[in-house]
Amino acid sequence: MSRTIIRYAEGGTPRWGVQFGHLIAPLDVHAPSTGDLLSRHWDLLWAIAPENASVPLERVEVLSPVTQHQQFICQGVNYRSHIAESGLRLEDFPFNTIFTKAPSSITAADAPVVRPAHVQLLDYEIELGLVLRAPVPAGTMVGPGDLPRWLAGVTIVNDLSARDVQLPQGQFYKGKSYRGFGPVGPALVLLTPQEWARWPELHMRLSVNGQTRQDAYCAEMIHGPMATLTELAALQDLHPGDLIATGTPAGCAARAPGKLVMFILKHLMSDAGKWRAFIGKGRSNPAYLRPGDRISASIRTDDGAIDLGEQTTAITAP
Template sequence: MALTVIRFSRGDGAPQWGGLFGDKVAPLSGDYSTTGDLIEHGLEEARAQQAADASLPLAELKLLAPVTANQQFLCQGLNYRCHLRESGINPDHVSFNTLFTKAPSSITTARGDIVRPSHVRLLDYELELGVVLGRRIEGPVRIDDSNLHEYAAALTVVNDISARDIQLPQTQFYKGKSYRGFGPVGPYLVVPTPEEWRKLGELHLRLTVNGETRQDGYARDMIYRPAQTLTELSGLHDLAPGDLLATGTPAGCAAVAPKSKILLWALKTLVSERRKWALYFKAQAKNTRYLQPGDEMVASIRTDDGLLDLGEQHHRIVQA
């Protein structure tokens, strides 16, 4: 059975870690200052806990992001077939894994407000499955579904908030996605058993805005699965326990490509860059799916049988 761990504080106290048992929390005694510290030195203590050790009511605790800001925040883009199709891309023509990073300072909690910067109008959401590294990798390794659990420690919920009016015209993923608060993570770290790691494809991703379902898909729709991506990343640079990989988003984002292939071709080939983006922004101004101040988002990832449940995020959009 999967182990569920949270990071929390009591009042103005220092951050702590604890095991979650229903609506109660069993605090860990160790001082684990980072997610990497917890994974390397605290999971054994967490696994030894029992429900009888849980004395703190979850409702009375302040939830903190379970991935700390010292860790790498690595991301995949264009990784769900359904999302590629809504973006005007044939998934059968994708021949490489799109990798980028978000600033770790964008990480925020699974509850509360997300601030829309004053100059941003096209604010979008991207619900993603987060995979948290479990061991140090300092050279190329071969990872597959059978040994993924030896390299990855936990799963979590990620929302890759994106300012499309920065990201798209500037072709700058990092800039458009790295504002403070643009990376809600949590509420939990869920540590699956080796058998449960093989159920990743059954994880059901759902996101609603003001009660309307916007995203509803399964992790099995990924093109490049976590094992493949970690194998590729290991050939590029070092990875550390606690580093976070966000694995892409299913269909349903606010931003979509023009439905007309002729129009899309004309925008790419016949119109200047300045004119193309002027037309794009004019069209997107009519798109009511972008996040507005006052909007309420709820995001969850769990298997339909409930055996793997990464919890829910609840956020409200506010204007800077």
């Protein structure tokens, strides 16, 4: 069965451990990064026994299981429902949309996130995060059953996005890379080969102030892990511990305007006017995140056999 890896601070010093229920089995390892842990101590992660668990989870500060030394690669428009709510057509996106977030945006699953003073349209995106186990050589073709060879496990990612920066400026990286815009965790859940076959069954849920906003299964993904790893291997180097966020389903605050509004925006307004109207309308949309809002995000199979835990993120003012 899966292994739940926790990175935590006790007395201010970051450490690694394996979680068993509400206790942590500390690992006596030197691993400054997630990649170091996975490449040097893989067997130990699976060998440590529940009897070694002695540290109460509530006594420690849980950190992101993906360190800021890793690449943070993302997929966009990768869920059919999200394409539809964005006013786009599936047939216009036959390709896998890839971009990156700054690794410095990574933060803990329960860390407060500051909404920058100039950002008014702060949005949420729950995503399944894939964490690399091994370097993927250039030209690798990832076939059925190969995921356990290249991937270590899965985690929860919230791809927080400043829509009033991302969309008017056409800059995904800038709009999604502010510090704190990448809550990851609380755990990195290592999967067995049998469990990797169940990734489409993972059920993603996100709520804001107790109101459900996103609720979907990973089976809705258009470009799955196998295809994405194959494509990325043809583009760039991938390293142990690197993080791939696989896209979000419907339910985001940003929505496509109606057909009449779209016609006016397209034919009767300049680009500058269009984006002024977009931001002005967005300011009255209560779905965008504001200081004081609390986000809860979870990913698990319906039978509970694979459970990635829960994120609890508070949005704060500068």
